[in-house]
Amino acid sequence: MSAPQIVGLVTAIGLFLLLIELLRQRRLREKYALVWFVLAVIALVGAAAPTLVYRITDLIGFQLPVNLIFFIAFLVLFALSVQFSLELGRMEERVRTLAEELAILRLEVEQQNGIKDDEPPVDEV
């Protein structure tokens, strides 16, 4: 087993352990964990059987295996960025709706209680 292969294996296994630990601590949600696990598996397979990477490279017609790896890495990172943007947009919309409802509710409570609220608004977080 060559040195780069060992580095690759250790990295892939490290990634696995990190994901499991994050899931165990409930810091990573399952819906995000899946794609990362698939990536870790691909990294593990690639590190354990480099000949497979060479064969796929030939099959698709890339000049170098590293091109294939960069190509896949680019696609995956792009897909993840898009997913995060979508999630962020959904969160923003929810936060916006909650803020609007909060403003309405606060006014209604003030109206019912006859309280005059002079507190300044909460600072933006």
Add this chain to the structure above:
Amino acid sequence: MAADTIAAMSAALPRTLVVVPAWNEAATVGEVIAAIKREVDVDILVVDDGSTDTTAEVAGNAGALVARLPFNLGVGGAMRAGYRYALRHGYDVAVQIDADGQHDPADLPELVAALHGADIVIGARFAHKEDTYSVRWLRWWAMLLLAWVLSMVTRTRLTDVTSGYRAANRRGMAAFARHYPAEYLGDTVESLVIAARLGCVIRQVPVHMRQRAAGTASHSPLRSAVYLARAMVALVLALTRRWDIE
């Protein structure tokens, strides 16, 4: 319009809520509320869009209801909250007026009266020749284009689709309470497209422009170009997006 006509219209006004979105408008919002109260007998809701100045206090002291957003959402957020409040509290009509004093509340009865044949009425600036309100050519061109496309979408002649002076009946309110985009220009152009596609009838009424009581609108060429580009994006998105129709 003669004063007695206004008085007659004012007397016949349906249960109306004037919604004023305000972000750091403490200098003008008090006078805007006072001006509305001088013209018509309506409830006024100021939606304080996360102001860091005394907008909420000034508005409250001037006799308006004040709903405070915990942080700045933009006009779209403030207005959607306003329309939701109007809908829930059983108002027949909701009128949106800017807090900077550029809209003349004297036009309000005419806007509300025009709701007899429409669900949403826009108070269009530039419709009077004597108006001194001017805009740069690029921005003017963008507004013309927007107006042209919006006229096609709404099947009526509109000349000023970016106006923040508008009245809505309960049908219009329901459309705005569900979809009032918070993005740039979404609050004006896109919200109209959405309302039209939800089946609302849209009309416009000419209104008088007043000089902004405080602050100036920025009209540098670069900003106008950016405005045009963003307007196009907003328009294309609005026309191609899908809106769930009840």
